Amino acid sequence: MNLDAALQTFIAEARELLQDMEQALLRLESEPADAHCLAAVFRAAHTIKGSAGLFGLEPLVSFAHVLEDLLDRLRAGALPADRERVALLLACNDHLSALLEQVAVRRSAPTAALLAAEQPLRERLAASGGQAQPSAAAAPTHSASESRRWHVSVRFGQDTFRHGMDPLSFLRYLDGLGQREALALYDQALAEASPFDPESCYLGFDLRLQAACEATTLADAFGFVEGECQLAIFDLGSDAQGYAAWLEQLPPAHAQWLCAAMGEPWPLPQAAVPAMEPTVAAPPTATEQAAPARADADGRRAWVRVRADKLEALINLAGELITAGAGARLLAEAQGHEPMTEATVAVNALVEQLLEGALAMRMVPIGETFNRFHRTVRDVSQALGKDIELVVSGGDTELDKALVEQLGDPLMHLLRNAMDHGIEAPEVRLAAGKPARGRLHLAACHDAGNIVVELSDDGAGLDRSRILAKARERGLLGAAEPSDRELLAVIFEPGFSTAATVTNLSGRGVGMDVVKRNITSLRGSVELLSPAGQGTTVRIRLPLTLAMIDGLLVEAADSAYVIPLSMVHECMELAPAERSTLRNRGHVDLRGEVLPLVFLRDHFGLQGAAPRRENIVVIRAHGLKAGLVVDRLLGEYQTVIKPLGPLFSGVRGVSGSSVLGSGVVALILDVPALLKHLTECESTSFIPSSTFFQAV
Amino acid sequence: MISACPAGEQLNVKLGAELTIYQVGELHTAAQPWLAQPCQWVLDLSQVTEVDGAGLQWLLYLHQHLRRAGHGLVISHASPAVSELLQWCPNTGLALAA
Numbered sequence: 040m041n042l043d044a045a046l047q048t049f050i051a052e053a054r055e056l057l058q059d060m061e062q063a064l065l066r067l068e069s070e071p072a073d074a075h076c077l078a079a080v081f082r083a084a085h086t087i088k089g090s091a092g093l094f095g096l097e098p099l100v101s102f103a104h105v106l107e108d109l110l111d112r113l114r115a116g117a118l119p120a121d122r123e124r125v126a127l128l129l130a131c132n133d134h135l136s137a138l139l140e141q142v143a144v145r146r147s148a149p150t151a152a153l154l155a156a157e158q159p160l161r162e163r164l165a166a167s168g169g170q171a172q173p174s175a176a177a178a179p180t181h182s183a184s185e186s187r188r189w190h191v192s193v194r195f196g197q198d199t200f201r202h203g204m205d206p207l208s209f210l211r212y213l214d215g216l217g218q219r220e221a222l223a224l225y226d227q228a229l230a231e232a233s234p235f236d237p238e239s240c241y242l243g244f245d246l247r248l249q250a251a252c253e254a255t256t257l258a259d260a261f262g263f264v265e266g267e268c269q270l271a272i273f274d275l276g277s278d279a280q281g282y283a284a285w286l287e288q289l290p291p292a293h294a295q296w297l298c299a300a301m302g303e304p305w306p307l308p309q310a311a312v313p314a315m316e317p318t319v320a321a322p323p324t325a326t327e328q329a330a331p332a333r334a335d336a337d338g339r340r341a342w343v344r345v346r347a348d349k350l351e352a353l354i355n356l357a358g359e360l361i362t363a364g365a366g367a368r369l370l371a372e373a374q375g376h377e378p379m380t381e382a383t384v385a386v387n388a389l390v391e392q393l394l395e396g397a398l399a400m401r402m403v404p405i406g407e408t409f410n411r412f413h414r415t416v417r418d419v420s421q422a423l424g425k426d427i428e429l430v431v432s433g434g435d436t437e438l439d440k441a442l443v444e445q446l447g448d449p450l451m452h453l454l455r456n457a458m459d460h461g462i463e464a465p466e467v468r469l470a471a472g473k474p475a476r477g478r479l480h481l482a483a484c485h486d487a488g489n490i491v492v493e494l495s496d497d498g499a500g501l502d503r504s505r506i507l508a509k510a511r512e513r514g515l516l517g518a519a520e521p522s523d524r525e526l527l528a529v530i531f532e533p534g535f536s537t538a539a540t541v542t543n544l545s546g547r548g549v550g551m552d553v554v555k556r557n558i559t560s561l562r563g564s565v566e567l568l569s570p571a572g573q574g575t576t577v578r579i580r581l582p583l584t585l586a587m588i589d590g591l592l593v594e595a596a597d598s599a600y601v602i603p604l605s606m607v608h609e610c611m612e613l614a615p616a617e618r619s620t621l622r623n624r625g626h627v628d629l630r631g632e633v634l635p636l637v638f639l640r641d642h643f644g645l646q647g648a649a650p651r652r653e654n655i656v657v658i659r660a661h662g663l664k665a666g667l668v669v670d671r672l673l674g675e676y677q678t679v680i681k682p683l684g685p686l687f688s689g690v691r692g693v694s695g696s697s698v699l700g701s702g703v704v705a706l707i708l709d710v711p712a713l714l715k716h717l718t719e720c721e722s723t724s725f726i727p728s729s730t731f732f733q734a735v
Numbered sequence: 736m737i738s739a740c741p742a743g744e745q746l747n748v749k750l751g752a753e754l755t756i757y758q759v760g761e762l763h764t765a766a767q768p769w770l771a772q773p774c775q776w777v778l779d780l781s782q783v784t785e786v787d788g789a790g791l792q793w794l795l796y797l798h799q800h801l802r803r804a805g806h807g808l809v810i811s812h813a814s815p816a817v818s819e820l821l822q823w824c825p826n827t828g829l830a831l832a833a
Contacts, residue, residue: 200756205788210824224827226795235800237759237793300826 049090050143056083057136064129065413071120081110085266092262096142098149102157106131109164118168127163134160186251188275190282194225194243196267204264206242212260217250223300245297350400357394358679362698364390369701398584405483406434408447412454416479419458426476427462433483438490439584442561449554453494453577461498461575489605490583495576501569527567531555564711588680588707592673593656596645599705601676601697606710608657613668615651627666635717638668660711663718680707737765745775754783754790773804781812786820798828
């Protein structure tokens, strides 16, 4: 296996594990008794330590190890997982992430800053009850060269062989550490196994060893099977009592067998000693419980990691296949060959399923992104001295991976804004008769082929008079009373901020415009809702995927255009007799409603005479409606979007292109941009639209 | 991999080249007919070039299984790998015939 590829996998997995760990810690903060969370945190730290060891990433291993010590004690119930410890563990989680980036990603030694940050964490871990520096703690009584008598007892888990481990190699390693005094190969479980499975491991051993090493050295030898074996290590010199107590709690037959093998009398001559924990011991039930618990608690099903670009290539290919299939069908239809047409229809149906399947592979639940914000909300609300909880719903709503990735930053920004400006300080809230704890609600749902992401807060809402004053001051609005929509839209203007003070979180007025630009570039839209006194809601609408579009294919002056179907409201005929009147007037009466008209021929300055009959496609976006006049309607059309080259980046009103089955290129209309144009020109003057569009 | 030929009251069994986790499953299946009718086994391990923990565990199992039925297991010949293992892990009950 390519080691570098394996390292990349490790990095990706470690990042996920650290994220899981963070989530579990945050849950733990509110429910300190949740054993599942604690187990998840422990597993994450443990797995990272184990895998990092495989790649020789020593700084990661060593830090994860001290972390694990504390976690182990928390898990065993020896220490409570109180707020302070959880906060420390969160800090450790951050440090592990930093180490991962430095050591694994950049492949260099930890920086001085990282090491400086690590030391206090280690000290806090030690103070918190982790056995952070066992070597330092145990060393004073023993010099490194002093040989000690150890008893190492290990019972391997059944999956040891399947995990590629061999009990004999552990024995060989320990043997190499010092002088063996006695060995008892444990085969009791073998006798009891029924039926015997030769590939399961039933072995264990008890080793009496004279060695100049620390307990951790011995315990570390079992790092690869930790959690799936029962391990007990005793320093017979200093902890003979511990050993005796351990023997005591073994089944008598077992203890007798062990003493016989060690050449010692049974029962031990000492009086009964108080029961003590062995120095290092896995919970006794670890072998029975660990395996099934691990499988379901991880929620890990059978996964295949696929590189994103491979998936991209597959989707592209499936898209081309649809185009080619459509071409074949057109050809068959043109030839009037019935069976051939039928065959191509069947092929096309399958190809469409293929594309759908390929696209579905790119769909990921948005919940992972949402969950990341729990940490942000926790940290930011603490920094602001506010009490804020984040409620997430609809986390399993799926959308395109590319969208999810690009949605993270804008959402983060909105979240910070809501915490800083939206939600008031606890005193203010109490005075207003609201609970002291503010509430942020992040929700996602599907709505008519779009995904809607909403972030609402229960804060004071937007101060309209202040926005208006600020907007007038900056010359963004005229003296006329703006509509609510216009007023709120001002917030998305570059550099606009009403914040009285600039905090390090927000208020600099950089951001909302960037948020809007980001969302718009994803073919989405963003709007603000703020019923007075009821907090603020930011609603983001996004297409499900960036790769595909369901469209209405239309024709104007022999060119094909695709209008996103989600924006098509209805279609109607343009009466030939009224054409010139309507063209001059620029709008049509749609059941008593004024509908602005855009003649596509005029808009794009297309040549050629208009046909006798034309059609109006009523398009709607951002709550605005307009009629688009085209020559012919060609029907619904699903297509893969091909981005326009950089040469056409300046073209407005077109968002992409698509190749039709016949090989003809169809342009995809950017309806929101088109409508925006229309409203902009309407609010400035009443020039008939035809004239305006010719001027553009 | 495994060959056995009955000789009177006992069964002479000879194992192939390796005795590791990769072979034990197959060996165990192959040995089932003979294990179903236990008798005294004489095991020739002279060709075994490699033994691991799973291999040792299987030998221990054979030994226990036969002994429970009132029979036994003797190793008639051992390759260097096997003798070294037996020396290294004493008191297993597995004995090399003198």
